[in-house]
Amino acid sequence: MKVRRSNRLVDMTRYLLEHPRTLVSLKFFSERYGSAKSSISEDLSIIKHTFQTWGEGRLKTIPGASGGAVLTPYYSKENAQAAIEDLVKEVSDDSRFLPGGYVYLSDLIGRPDILHKVGQLIATQYVDKDVDVVMTVETKGIPIVQAAAMYMNKPFVIVRNSSHITEGPTVSVNYVSGSVKRIKKMELSRRTLSAGANVVIVDDFLKGGGTLNGMGSLIKEFDANLVGMTVLAESTNSGKRLVNDCTSLVKVDAEEDGDKKTINARPGNFMETVFGKEN
Amino acid sequence: MKVRRSNRLVDMTRYLLEHPRTLVSLKFFSERYGSAKSSISEDLSIIKHTFQTWGEGRLKTIPGASGGAVLTPYYSKENAQAAIEDLVKEVSDDSRFLPGGYVYLSDLIGRPDILHKVGQLIATQYVDKDVDVVMTVETKGIPIVQAAAMYMNKPFVIVRNSSHITEGPTVSVNYVSGSVKRIKKMELSRRTLSAGANVVIVDDFLKGGGTLNGMGSLIKEFDANLVGMTVLAESTNSGKRLVNDCTSLVKVDAEEDGDKKTINARPGNFMETVFGKEN
Secondary structure, eight states, X not given: OOOOHHHHHHHHHHHXXXXXXXXXXHXXXXXXXXXXXXXXXXXXXXXXXXXXXXXXXXXXXXXXXXXXXXXXXXXXXXXXXXXXXXXXXXXXXXXXXXXXXXXXXXXXXXXXXXXXXXXXXXXXXXXXXXXXXXXXXTTTTHHHHHXXXXXXXXXXXXXXXXXXXXXXXXXXXXXXXXXXXXXXXXXXXXXXXXXXXXXXXXEEEESSOHHHHHHHHHHHHTTOXXXXXXXXXXXXXXXXXXXXXXEEEEEEEEEEETTEEEEEEEEOSHHHHHHOTTO | OOOOHHHHHHHHHHHHHHSTTSOEEHHHHHXXXXXXXXXXXXXXXXXXXXXXXXXXXXXXXXXXXXXEEEEEEOOOHXXXXXXXXXXXXXXXXXXXXXXXXXXXXXXXXXXXXXXXXXXXXXXXXXXXXXXXEEEEETTTTHHHHHHHHHHHTOOEEEEBSSOOGGGOSEEEEEEEETTTTEEEEEEEXXXXXXXXXXXXXXXXXXXXXXXXXXXXXXXXXXXXEEEEEEEEEEEXXXXXXXXXXXXXXXXXXXXXXXXXXXXXXXXXSHHHHHHOTTO
């Protein structure tokens, strides 16, 4: 079968998007389409140029016999800004007010359109970092970790709050839940994380920072390395923090003044952190 | 800006894949690329033909002034078969044995390549169904529900095992956990599911069927409709079941004979259910 360029471009785009940050060889595409490697190289230039133009990712081509292409999805500054603004708009809704300074976000972290943005934003932050695994703690961090992991094409691990019989041997740490000042326990299955692994931590919401801090301790217990921490939303009126250096996509405060309950959302520190101070 | 066909095809493919099961108008693409609607229509034919050829989805084009295109990702029978076989191969590993007839699957549900397959398989099953929301129960069902929801472009909801302060008002049901014969409680935030919604239930593992059954009760409490149930893996040596009509991608038994612990994995009933009896 010989496949025409127009069809090749469609299928290659789909294939590369399903295998981000992975070297796909010229040979693979050449055999898949019955086309010369030189034609495939031209196709890849077109794909590279298109992703660059629309600010959706970069295609790195590796020359030579064992060469190929690696698609790394990321947002241009302009697209990242627009995605953050969309998130702020979605969070800015007084009906999200919950008692105790919490904010209802469960609907957002169950929406594919939101998760695409969150995932691609986090992948953008770590675009030039060596990442082996993305970590979160159950339950609401899971959609965030999965969205990020899909764009980065890295496995993710879920830290659990208590013992589950289906996990096999675990490593556990105690941590202080910053917002309620209680000692809690979190644990991770022994076989899910290797020594020396480079780990990105993500979560849905940063308040006191206790759980992020706990995950940091767990990473140390496994002799792994912390690359960075990113949360969907951080609360800014929660007093002293147990973590520094956490990136947030959105900042949000739940304020109560008598019967008046308001949600105040604005961009987090993502743009400064990722694209520099001038933002 | 006028964009050439080759670049349009790449960007349209990316855009459509990020917005599956959504009508994208000719007008949108025409304005995005500064191209005539007739050219966009020709592009869409090429995309349609390509997805069909590779068995990765169908593109439905809607003619007329308000027309456009809807991309529905699904697997051809051949691709579905290959994906199921890959899953069986991954599960067939005696080191996955856990006490009590359980099987260690946490690594698989944290791998993007596996989740792509699981998500597209489940989307294939419900390709012609009217689905409003996909449901699961915490914790290990979440990666499955999210993978399916991303391919179907539908929101997902997570049933919780206990009260969490951040959720607002909830509806709860008691259910019998089939494998341990205990009464447990599960609950769902009141605002996450509407009456009349069409719901697909997914989970990672079917043993006794208690949790699936509980989610079925919860759907009734919300006056919503159950469209179908699908699990990644079902255990076949767990005796009497509390649910019928559940589709499984993989069947797996954890067997213990003295010191010898074996995992026996084979295809579930997915292929018969989705593609008919001749499989």
